[in-house]
Amino acid sequence: MFKLKLAAIAVATLGMHAAGAAEVEVLHWWTSGGEAKSAAELKKMVEARGNKWKDFAVAGGGGENAMTVLKSRVVSGKAPTAAQVKGPSIQEWGAEGVLANLDSTAKANNWDGLLPGVVANVMKYKGSYVAVPVNVHRVNWMWVNPEVFKKAGAEVPKTWADFPAAAEKLQKAGFIPVAHGGQPWQDFTVFESIVLGVGGAKFYEDSMVKLDPKALSSPTMEKVFDTFRSVRKYIDKDAANRDWNLATAMVINGKAGMQFMGDWAKGEFTAAGKVPGKDYLCLAAPGTEKSFTFNIDSFIVFKQQGADAPKAQSDFAAAVMSPEFQEVFNLNKGSIPVRSGVSMAKFDDCAKTSAKDFADTAKGGGLVPSIAHQMAVPAATTGAIQDVVTSFFNSSQSSKDAVAKLAAAAKTK
Numbered sequence: 001m002f003k004l005k006l007a008a009i010a011v012a013t014l015g016m017h018a019a020g021a022a023e024v025e026v027l028h029w030w031t032s033g034g035e036a037k038s039a040a041e042l043k044k045m046v047e048a049r050g051n052k053w054k055d056f057a058v059a060g061g062g063g064e065n066a067m068t069v070l071k072s073r074v075v076s077g078k079a080p081t082a083a084q085v086k087g088p089s090i091q092e093w094g095a096e097g098v099l100a101n102l103d104s105t106a107k108a109n110n111w112d113g114l115l116p117g118v119v120a121n122v123m124k125y126k127g128s129y130v131a132v133p134v135n136v137h138r139v140n141w142m143w144v145n146p147e148v149f150k151k152a153g154a155e156v157p158k159t160w161a162d163f164p165a166a167a168e169k170l171q172k173a174g175f176i177p178v179a180h181g182g183q184p185w186q187d188f189t190v191f192e193s194i195v196l197g198v199g200g201a202k203f204y205e206d207s208m209v210k211l212d213p214k215a216l217s218s219p220t221m222e223k224v225f226d227t228f229r230s231v232r233k234y235i236d237k238d239a240a241n242r243d244w245n246l247a248t249a250m251v252i253n254g255k256a257g258m259q260f261m262g263d264w265a266k267g268e269f270t271a272a273g274k275v276p277g278k279d280y281l282c283l284a285a286p287g288t289e290k291s292f293t294f295n296i297d298s299f300i301v302f303k304q305q306g307a308d309a310p311k312a313q314s315d316f317a318a319a320v321m322s323p324e325f326q327e328v329f330n331l332n333k334g335s336i337p338v339r340s341g342v343s344m345a346k347f348d349d350c351a352k353t354s355a356k357d358f359a360d361t362a363k364g365g366g367l368v369p370s371i372a373h374q375m376a377v378p379a380a381t382t383g384a385i386q387d388v389v390t391s392f393f394n395s396s397q398s399s400k401d402a403v404a405k406l407a408a409a410a411k412t413k
């Protein structure tokens with residue numbers, strides 16, 4: 001259950017700041033090398049507008065830890081100014097009655113005109129902006145070290161059917177085929193790319209977004225679990241609990257051949273001075289070339305006390321949507337700008353591919369929300385499905401059993 005039962009807490013007790021302080025406290029989970037560089041750009045721009053940045057970073061990829069900390073902060077009446085929250089959870093927070101309204105900032109800066117309609121809708125609660133979007137991340141990527149594949153005489157897999165032969169060759173040549181961190185959200189991230197690659201975008205939509213029981217318990221889903229199990233054979237024995245950026249480092253330094261991860265991984269390659277197309281390849285995860293799993297980072301803003309709070313919040317939101325921020329932040333973060341009117345000239349080929357595929361799939365089909373990154377279904381459902389996925393990955397459960405558990409978990413509200 002998400003419900004915090006906050007109605008009883010007087011909003012007046014939320015986020016007490018002395019008048020005149022103009023402090024902007026921002027909760028986020030951007031703590032890896034590439035992420036921290038990106039967050040630093042946000043701090044710079046907020047401070048350039050005359051506010052004081054108070055960093056509230058909660059380490060833990062995927063944001064699970066951050067969400068736990070956020071809930072306890074809000075319940076105890078100390079909501080931060082803004083917090084990294086995305087997807088359907090924005091509606092859940094909206095329903096708690098604790099969010100501030102950004103409509104005047106949005107109107108003054110023409111957000112409705114600059115954002116795709118589907119994105120704007122996610123940022124609004126009951127028709128009013130309560131959140132500001134930062135970027136568009138693509139999740140269905142495969143990060144490849146081409147040198148490793150060359151040394152092993154292996155072909156980069158284009159489909160999941162190609163995957164075992166390639167992984168076998170890498171392993172025989174002494175490499176770790178798949179760089180992975182054994183954390184539930186990372187397992188789930190790999191899983192959703194397999195759902196997409198094995199079943200296609202419609203199957204993904206039916207099973208992971210509409211939660212259609214037929215799709216969830218289909219033979220195709222059994223095949224997805226079989227494929228997922230086959231990936232397990234090709235990760236190393238030290239994967240348990242490894243952070244995602246350390247897994248990316250294994251691809252960067254030539255220990256491992258590939259990683260299935262969203263394009264925040266590109267932030268790590270960029271921070272290490274690596275060049276796409278030369279030092280590493282960004283390719284769609286097997287079988288997913290024509291699809292795009294989107295993950296849009298955004299910040300919700302909380303009602304605050306203090307006369308200077310609305311201006312500070314408006315400054316923060318306007319900074320996030322400014323073309324200058326959208327460019328520099330996304331160059332570091334690995335994502336692409338979420339609003340129109342930002343030049344892509346400085347972006348690399350991975351970002352340009354992403355931008356093109358985002359536009360093409362939005363028009364022609366294949367654009368789907370990432371379930372592992374909280375874009376598809378409510379938080380409680382996401383959590384229940386993630387539990388099934390991760391416990392399958394870490395046990396010898398049969399695919400048949402897992403499929404039955406998945407269909408049951410999808411009913412969690």
Ligand code: BGC
Nearest residue numbers: 060061062063264295297373
């Ligand atoms: C967020 C990214 C972040 C990644 C790893 C994702 O859910 O959208 O911004 O870099 O998790 O922490």
